[in-house]
Amino acid sequence: MLSKCLQPLLLRLSPDFRAGAKEGFRLCLPVSVGIVPWALVTGLAMVGAGFTPVQAMGMSLIVFGATAQLGTLPLIATGAPLWLIVATALVVNLRFVIFSAALARPLSGGTLAERWLCGYVLTDGVFATCLERLRNAPDPRWRIGFYLAPSLWCGLMWQSATLVGVLAAGSIPRNWSLEFMASIALIVLLVPMAKLRPMLVAAATGGTLAVVLRGMPLRLGVMAAIVGGIAAGFAAEHWQARRAAQ
């Protein structure tokens, strides 16, 4: 699928596109290095959850999203119902809807195939690093190159390092509890988010409710906890704004 998307793209590499690609690549090189530990850990955690190397790389290529992969692993490993697994992945990925909305205008000069590809390779790191320049650059082809080149490069780094993790995991004994790496990875994502007070409220509420409501049938408690956490964060923000206004 990826190569089919890439073919028309490679034929249309204008000088503007290439100039943008070079600049984006240079800017995002540090980000792509930061991906490596994550990908290794995700590879280890997938094998820790009982996946074969083929299954693990299949998930990595099809999903290509650390949060969705790591977040659903504990659910998949405990045999949670499919709808809950998919709904959980959707919820952790809702941030991408916001990113996608921010990128809609800068990437509007791409073909339909290019824009689908831009969607598939969207990652937090490249988005955060490139958004400001993307907003201000006047040339549409330059913008597509500036966004796509580092995104594809990060994708390549991600898949390679994941493969290393998957292959290395095979030689690590099972009683090392590698699956716990997934929990640590989620904590590493969560801690910087919780620096904002309403975000901390959302996380604390979500976490507490998930424990309290664990007895609900079909693991509905997880969904109820997420909805409760979002509501609590929203309410905390509202309350904070009101206090600031007074």
Place this chain on the structure above:
Amino acid sequence: MTYDWTLWLTFILIGGLATTLPRASFIVLGERASLPDAVLKALRYAPAAALAAIVVPDVVLVNGAVDALNPKLGGAIAAVLATRVSRNPWLPFVAGMAALWLLR
């Protein structure tokens, strides 16, 4: 634990429906579509709420009951502390796994 073919269905649904679709949504739709501000604001809290709802039961429950002294909670606390004191990306993993093994 071994998995059957439904695992691949799970991957396709997580990858297509739950990951690529939100990522591609507005990029593909273009500027024709937009979301109300209140929805965008509420969506900001979804990742934090969801991550906590997954990870907290994972580290405080042992066989379905709350256990405040279990090794996983120790590992989680070590990982949180590591993210606070250092920007080294490996440290939380080293500290968390070390605490888990030591407390077991």
